[in-house]
Amino acid sequence: MADPSFDNAIAILGGTGEQGLGLALRFATAGRPIRIGSRSIERANAAAERVRAAVRGAEVSGDENPEACRRAQVILLSVPFEHTASIIKEVRDALTAGQIVVSMGVPLASATGGSATQTIGVWQGSCAEMVAALLPKGVHAVSAFQNVAAHRLHELDRPVECDVVVSGAERPRKQVMALCELVPGLRGIDGGAIANARITESITALLIGLNTRYRVSDGTGIRFTGLPDGDS
Numbered sequence: 517m518a519d520p521s522f523d524n525a526i527a528i529l530g531g532t533g534e535q536g537l538g539l540a541l542r543f544a545t546a547g548r549p550i551r552i553g554s555r556s557i558e559r560a561n562a563a564a565e566r567v568r569a570a571v572r573g574a575e576v577s578g579d580e581n582p583e584a585c586r587r588a589q590v591i592l593l594s595v596p597f598e599h600t601a602s603i604i605k606e607v608r609d610a611l612t613a614g615q616i617v618v619s620m621g622v623p624l625a626s627a628t629g630g631s632a633t634q635t636i637g638v639w640q641g642s643c644a645e646m647v648a649a650l651l652p653k654g655v656h657a658v659s660a661f662q663n664v665a666a667h668r669l670h671e672l673d674r675p676v677e678c679d680v681v682v683s684g685a686e687r688p689r690k691q692v693m694a695l696c697e698l699v700p701g702l703r704g705i706d707g708g709a710i711a712n713a714r715i716t717e718s719i720t721a722l723l724i725g726l727n728t729r730y731r732v733s734d735g736t737g738i739r740f741t742g743l744p745d746g747d748s
């Protein structure tokens with residue numbers, strides 16, 4: 517049941533980047549109000565305008581990151597792994613118990629000058645578990661969307677064709693799985709406890725290597741077989 521303290525909007529922090537903007541386009545197409553967050557109100561407004569131009573009737577605003585969070589039940593954290601802690605610090609005081617913060621970050625070795633086909637160790641075990649440790653009490657961390665290529669999100673005339681492993685506590689996990697179903701070709705997969713984000717995040721490094729070896733410019737994705745229909 518929807519919590520009356522929150523509205524139906526999806527906030528996307530760093531929604532000015534390719535991944536966040538792609539998700540904004542898809543969720544706006546599904547009819548959800550979108551709040552694009554940025555460190556710069558000008559960049560946020562420009563990204564909101566791009567969504568309005570692409571999606572007729574889109575309900576989208578551009579805000580600075582803390583303002584974007586207020587009253588949104590779901591907040592997507594769409595910034596590179598290495599900026600995750602600083603962005604949570606920026607918005608911490610705007611967060612309220614009951615909100616869901618979705619971690620999409622991947623600790624790629626490129627963050628420290630290495631290869632994007634490898635990951636680096638994170639003290640807490642994964643980017644998502646680091647997010648969980650940094651959030652205020654009562655704000656839920658959920659891991660999702662790390663294996664979805666931005667390029668495919670932007671091609672609105674094509675289904676995305678990717679499974680999304682969603683991990684975290686049961687109730688927020690189910691809410692984020694339901695969000696996946698709003699996007700044609702995405703399927704939310706019950707990824708259990710948030711510690712499984714260690715596996716999901718490392719798959720992204722593998723996909724980046726596949727993109728290079730198979731010369732896939734619009735990005736590879738993942739599909740699980742053998743799961744019961746309608747009960748993923």
Ligand SMILES: NC(=O)c1ccc[n+]([C@@H]2O[C@H](COP(=O)([O-])OP(=O)(O)OC[C@H]3O[C@@H](n4cnc5c(N)ncnc54)[C@H](OP(=O)(O)O)[C@@H]3O)[C@@H](O)[C@H]2O)c1
Pocket residue numbers: 530531532533534535536553554555556559560593594595596597599602603620621622661662663664665666667720
């Ligand atoms: N790109 C993909 O195909 C893809 C696929 C799967 C998962 N992801 C994940 O999605 C997230 C976003 O990816 P992306 O490719 O969209 O990233 P990006 O374009 O490099 O950055 C996204 C946004 O992060 C904000 N940002 C940059 N530096 C920052 C800093 N120092 N502090 C705070 N915010 C900063 C910027 O927003 P403002 O300047 O407007 O504040 C920027 O537009 C990442 O966690 C990535 O792992 C991406």
